Amino acid sequence: MKLRVDYRASLRLVGTVLKYLAVPLSFPLVVSLYYGESVMPFVVTMGLTVLVGSGLEQLSESSDIGAREGFLMVAATWFAVTVVGAIPFLIEANGIPFVTSAIHPESTLANPVNALFESMSGFTTTGATVLGDISFDSHTRGIMMWRQLTQWLGGMGIVVLAVAILPELSVGGAQLMDAEAPGPGIEKLTPRIAETARALWGAYLGLTVLEIVLLYGLNVTGFAPNMDVYNAIAHGLTTMPTGGFSPEARSIEAFSAAAQWVIIPFMVAAGTNFALFWHVLTGEPKKLVRDTEFKFYLGVIGVISAILAAVLFLGDGLVSVAPSGGTYDQLYLEGVRNAIIGGPESSLRQSVFQVVSIVTTTGYASMDFNAWSAPTQYGLLFAMFIGGSAGSTGGAIKIVRWYVILKSLRRELFTTAHPEAIRPVRLAGRAVDERAIRGIYAFTLLYLVLFFVSTGLVHLDAARIGLQVSVLESMSAVAATLGNVGPGFGVVGPMGSYLDFSNSSKLYMVLLMWVGRLEILPVLVLFTPEYWRR
Amino acid sequence: MRVVIVGAGEVGSHIAASLADSHDVVVIDIDSERVEQMNYSHDVLALTGDGASLETLEAADAASADLLIASTDDDETNLATCGTAKALGDAFTIARVKHVGFLRTWERSRGTFGVDFMVCSNLLTAEDIVQVIGLPAAVDVDWFANGLVQMAEFELGEDSPLLGRTVSEADQFELLTFAAILRDDAVELPRGDSKLESGDKVVVIGTPETVHQFAQRAAPKAAAADTETVFVVGGSEIGVQVARLLQTRGIKPRLIEQDPDRAREVAEELPATLVLNVDATDTSALDRENFGMADTVVATLDNDQKNLLVSLLAKRLGVDQTIAVVETGAYRELFETVGVDIAVNPRVVTAEEITRFTREQTTEKLAFIEDDRAEVLEVEVGGESVLVGRPIRESIADLPEGVVVGAIARAGALVSPRGETVIEPGDHVVLFVDETVAAEVTATV
Secondary structure: OOOOOOHHHHHHHHHHHHHOOOHHHHHHHHHHHHOOOOHHHHHHHHHHHHHHHHHHHHHOOOOOOHHHHHHHHHHHHHHHHHHHHHHHHHHHOOOOOEEEOOOOOHHHHOOOHHHHHHHHHHOOOOOOOOOOOOOOOOOOHHHHHHHHHHHHHHHHHHHHHHHHHOHHHOOOHHHHHHHOOOOOOOOOOOOHHHHHHHHHHHHHHHHHHHHHHHHHHHHHHHHHHHOOOOHHHHHHHHHHHOOOOOOOOOOHHHHHHHHHHHHHHHHHHOOOOOHHHHHHHOOOOOHHHHHHHHHHHHHHHHHHHHHHHHHHHHHHOEOOOOOOOOOHHHHHHHHHHHHHHHHHHHHHHHHHHHHHHHHHHOOOOOOHHHOOOOHHHHHHHOOOOOOOOOOOOOOOHHHHHHHHHHHHHHHHHHHHOOEEEEEEEEEEEOOOOOOHHHHHHHHHHHHHHHHHHHHHHHHHHHHHHOOOOHHHHHHHHHHHOOOOOOOOOOOOOOOOOOOOHHHHHHHHHHHHHHHHOOOHHHHHHHHHHHHHHO | OEEEEEEEOHHHHHHHHOOOOOOOOEEEEOOOHHHHHHHHOOOOOEEEOOOHHHHHHOOHHHOOOEEEEOOOOOOOHHHHHHHHHHOOOEEEEEEEOOOOHHHHHHHHHHHHHHHOOOEEEEHHHHHHHHHHHHOOOEEEEEEEEOEEEEEEEEEEOOOOOOOOOOOHHHHOOOOOOEEEEOOOEEEEEEOOEEEOOOOOEEEEEEEEEHHHHHHHHHHHHHHHHHOOOOOOOOOOOOHHHHHHHHHHOOOEEEEOOOOOHHHHHHHHHHHOOEEEOOOOOOOHHHHHHOHHHEEEEEOOOHHHHHHHHHHHHHHHHHHOOEEEEEEOOOHHHHHHHHOOOOOEEEHHHHHHHHHHHHOOOOOEEEEOOOOOOEEEEEEEEOOOOOOOEHHHHHHOOOOOOOOOEEEEOOOOOOOOOOOOOEEOOOOOOEEEEEEEHHHHHHHHH
């Protein structure tokens, strides 16, 4: 059998991306140098990635790729980058015989499965963690910054970045970006795809810098005493990609209310189509306020936030007795109950922050929402499926798909009464192609089927190793990894971790994050025989 | 005046016939038989040749002509003919087109394609049809600036919510101008504090949408009775334009198109129209959509026989009013004899418009209000007009009492006239003028 896919050309491009990965690795290296830590984890990884990357580049002369090679290139790039991203974690925890000794042997990332999980969770901007102890006692500041940086690189997309920088990707670039970018298609902003990619990354970089400056500004003006330069950069790097990693064990709860309020609009922006920011910057700000998806997105966030805020304000949204062995104790619960029940600012802030964080799939938390009552948690579980806008850095199903599905369902009702009626589904006045609608249904159904099957598998596997998890917890773990959200409920709650799951479950979740980030089909197609055959 | 007409079909010969009495007319057609016939039947010079070619136009001495009318059945030929004529001399060129797209392009920049005046037969036909269907609450309706601007006259009944309100309270729309109040045989120009009384007739000028919204405020009952159901049968361009014009009035028409692909196209273009993919002769499908209960059925299929069939079927099913498009001029009377209420021939409509324009030149359109007590006219203003180059507040002071600037159409879009608005040369201005000063005003603007 002759393979139809020119996998060598795909791998050659993967090699190029790996080679360039050495550049961002130098950032945590500098951080480590500044704090006087060992730089070995980064130096070794840089050497390895350049070596492997250059090796792969020798596979093929040509970098001409078609649609099929594009899928392979994107899927393989994400996997390869994840593997390289895990190496610094492994070196920190295990050392390298004869070269360097372990820096923090107690780190849970000594287990390669955990290191891979953390790296995949980083690049896919999931924000689910398997760190046993999130503190500088068991990890160097360089490693913690690398963990943040992986999310920033994955946010706008590694391949989009490659298209922006590498001239050899200019021809197949649109194809590649389409396979990687969230949402049902990409919007070319400029005649040249590389310029579009640069515009998107430019807006992304600009917003990130703005957030870092504002967060540090809060520190300077005394509104957020613990938001030092390190924390401002660390959180700037994980807000815009809707990542959710934080070097603080208590996530955003560790910071003042002012810092939480500042982070909210940036999470909202991260879940917005970045093409709209480009329009705003090029003098068409009306396109932002008129965009149907954007309005629907704000509406959804507004409605869910308002309902949850009311429930929290009235006290029905919080449990009254802390369970034994939970992620929080009675003292913490009394504290949040006193602040939230009857507190307009804090109930509104906690509701908006959590809803925005979950809908945009960021995964930050400004409180341990395990203390929320079951119905409120179901509200958040529902929000995990919504996702950000198309062309944003958010995960899950995406607002625009839900919008099209709702409108086409309404059409079904209408055509039941008028069977001969021709009624296009309109998005912002423009008719949506029927094939695109079919694609949206297929994707959403596939997503939901994958969710239910995976929940069953994860729940069974937990039972196998004797891990006590409720169905809601299993569902939330799968929804949070498949949708690149991050935290779920119970053991995998915002202050908890995925550490207790078995290695097999964690590997399966690595797959879910990978598939979820690339929106299932570009990865799934690689496993069909038709893809490889003539 | 020396007039060259290219195309001796129905439109061309109709125009030639009406101009031959008072002008020197040269007719060009590619069909030699038709040319021969033309030479005998009319007092014109008819030549054989391709109107878009330099040789033919030179043979017709188009260079020294005052007016050239391109009226063949083919849009592109007509545009090319006007362009060629412009290369030869500076005759005023008029082009007949069918597609609205060409008209919209030309409106964006008048003079494009070498065309000085453009007549779009599909749009004119649609306007004619929609005018017949009528704006339920209005006493009188007319269109200006190629459908961009609508004038309507409403009578305020006892139940109108506007009674006792002032004009500024009643006029809440940005793109609507209150032109006049007709009270007890007097034409009154409205001031902001004029109070509206029962029995007043008000004339408003604005976009079709705002005129419709105003109708709902002025006469909500009559406007609500406008649950008028209109079926447009046939997704031809005329059909689409009819549906579009009805939409702008708030009527939600139903359009029947047999071809699924075309139905989809039409549905994408017309958001407020219910497009049905049905064969117009499939009575069981028509029954499901209550075709027989319709107030009006407009047949805009591409074939006269089918239009006749659909209209008669609609009549049989109990439809009140049937309107049919008829391409063959000779059938028009026949249609109305056998029971179609109104038959509209796009060629006649077009020929009439071109003839009217040729006679009137600058005044592009004129409508009379209430037995000629006042008139609404559309003028393309030149550089020497008193209106040009300064705010309306100043220019209106130099005009006699009894003039209101109702609307300004600039590059295919409506500009709302306010005191500070400056009119530019080339703008199309819709004016309301009291009949007593009409002659004086027409001379100065």
